[in-house]
Amino acid sequence: MRDIFDNSYARLPDRFYTKLPPVPVTGPQVLRVNDALARKLGLDPASLSAEVLTGNALLPGTDPLAQVYAGHQFGGWVPRLGDGRAILLGEVTGDVGRRDIQLKGSGITPYSRNGDGRAWVGPVMREYIVSEAMHALGIPTTRALGAALTGEGVQRERRYPGAVLMRVAASHIRVGTFQYFAARGDRPALRLLLDHAIARHYPDADGPLSFLAKVVEAQARLVAKWMSVGFIHGVMNTDNMAVSGETIDYGPCAFMDTYHPRMVFSSIDQQGRYAFQEQPNVAVWNLAQLATSLLPLMDGDPEHAADEATRVLEGFADHFSPEWMRLFRAKVGLTTQEDGDEALITGLLSRMASSQADFTATFTALTGGDPGDHITDEGAWDSWAPDWQARLAREPGDPKATMRAANPVLIPRNHRVEQAIQAGIGGDYAPFHRLVDALARPFDPRPEDANLATPPRVDERVLRTFCGT
Incomplete structure (x- = not known):
């Protein structure tokens, strides 16, 4: 070769x-x-x-x-x-x-x-x-x-x-890679690492502050995408955060079945530090560690450099919020913007949480099923649906097509992953291969894979995931 x-x-x-x-x-x-x-x-x-x-x-x-x-x-x-x-x-x-x-x-x-x-x-x-x-x-x-x-x-x-x-x-350069050399006071190594990371990922970045801004934007958009599919990374340590903006290190990760903003699966996350709703906040905290590591490379007065880095970090929300809104608008069939859209979306999510609704199944039901089967609190669906339907009536195009493109039918449900693992331990890898093949078509599954979309029964639920190290 x-x-x-x-x-x-x-x-x-x-x-x-x-x-x-x-x-x-x-x-x-x-x-x-x-x-x-x-x-x-x-x-x-x-x-x-x-x-x-x-x-x-x-x-x-x-x-x-x-x-x-x-x-x-x-x-x-x-x-x-x-x-x-x-x-x-x-x-x-x-x-x-x-x-x-x-x-x-x-x-x-x-x-x-x-x-x-x-x-x-x-x-x-x-x-x-x-x-x-x-x-x-x-x-x-x-x-x-x-x-x-x-x-x-x-x-x-x-x-x-x-x-x-x-x-x-894309690379295995982590926030923790910068932290390692910063903590050792190795400024020449920090400079080499920064130049390497810029050349590798952000060739139009001009220096450490510009590089930081690129990483902030990439991470903000990434975490918004996680949130849109109910993904919980589970162990968002700084050594598990790639400056490329890719998801890396799938340890105790999970996709939510029952929706709750405080959902935690990782067996080692005893305090809920990396709960579903905390992921944007943790990303900012991690990025602040990157900013601190880059400060020795920033020119001028140290206090001014710190202020500039803080300003860049505060821009996380300017990238995260519009991306989150774009993704969740699409999940309810919207491509245009109106002032009441955020309240409409958060109203649905709060009803899902109180009803213990399945995250993925509820959104896929919007395209043709009965979401009322999932949002079961008395009057909860009926109090939300009219406003949604009125909003859809003002939407151009085909809202159902928008929703079908935004809402996966298949996700790697925890119980299916665990079933594949248990079969593999016993030497049977057919469930693993079937799951990998099916999940390659998350928005348009084959008829024979329809059962993989079904939420778990109570006795099938997997509520704890493990790092495996």
């Missing part, structure tokens, strides 16, 4: 990473290869063998390394984190532009912090399913290029089958 890798991150000084190969595994076996994505990256899908997917063999031109970074985890500062179970193989330049290719679960690195550096099959399947679903929903995200079983067990609360995920990202 020709050498298609061009590894710009590996050309940064060695204090940015540790170069080392993946740790070999004993019994690699392909679980799934994303053929279409491979071709977009300029890769031959046939080259993604079990040996390559697990790191036992390396594609020509790879330059494997583990990146170092720091981060705030649930608000607490950790001065050195880094890729504890991941190896960046390199960067390819295909039809989708420059992309990182990384292995997750590829063995111990200097940043493993007493961990084993491995992943078991459950988190690998979860990330494959959810990240590819997010892509199909049109939400910026890392993607799954392939997954393989290792033939080895991984000890967690019990022994599980081991697996490795091959992940693709």
Whole structure:
């Protein structure tokens, strides 16, 4: 195979990473290869063998390394984190532009912090399913290029089958990457990192303040998109926030079934720091840590630089609010703007919360079902529907088509993901493959996948998700 890798991150000084190969595994076996994505990256899908997917063999031109970074985890500062179970193989330049290719679960690195550096099959399947679903929903995200079983067990609360995920990202540069060098007072490294990130993601940015503004906008739009589909990241630490504006690190993530703004699934989020409605606020908090890290690179008086950075951070709402309104207007069939639209939308959401309505099913019912089956509080639907219908009457075009394009029928429902994982633990991967295939068509599912849209029964509900490390 020709050498298609061009590894710009590996050309940064060695204090940015540790170069080392993946740790070999004993019994690699392909679980799934994303053929279409491979071709977009300029890769031959046939080259993604079990040996390559697990790191036992390396594609020509790879330059494997583990990146170092720091981060705030649930608000607490950790001065050195880094890729504890991941190896960046390199960067390819295909039809989708420059992309990182990384292995997750590829063995111990200097940043493993007493961990084993491995992943078991459950988190690998979860990330494959959810990240590819997010892509199909049109939400910026890392993607799954392939997954393989290792033939080895991984000890967690019990022994599980081991697996490795091959992940693709615009980059793996995190807020925590900037924090690492800022905390060490390494201004030359900060400058190199900033220049690299600008060249990689925002070539029209002019300096640290302009770069910050670009990241703020990208994150604001991303979180608004999360909110529009009921997605809860679950662990929005600064080391899990990519400056590219992609969703990264699918640990205890979940899509809501029953809607509530305070919904939390992550088993480690005991205080609700990363609850559904808190995600915009957390994004701003994380971006403030990025701004603080960039201050040493800003010219002029430090107080003035801090004021300018604060002004940029305050602009988060200027990007988030219009994007949130655009997305939720479409979800109720609106493409034009009127002053009462926000009250109309929040009125629906408050009724959904009080009725414990299913988030996805309620919005899809607006296009032709009976939303009153979901908004069950007495009089709640009847007190909202007339205003909505009057608003639709003033809307040009086809509101139902607008809603069908904005409201997915299929999402990765927690109970379906868990069913696929449990089947996989037992050696049956058919539910996993079926779910990945179905979620590639979230707005127009095949008739045979209709049951995947059904909300869980009470006994099927999954109310806690786990990180899997």
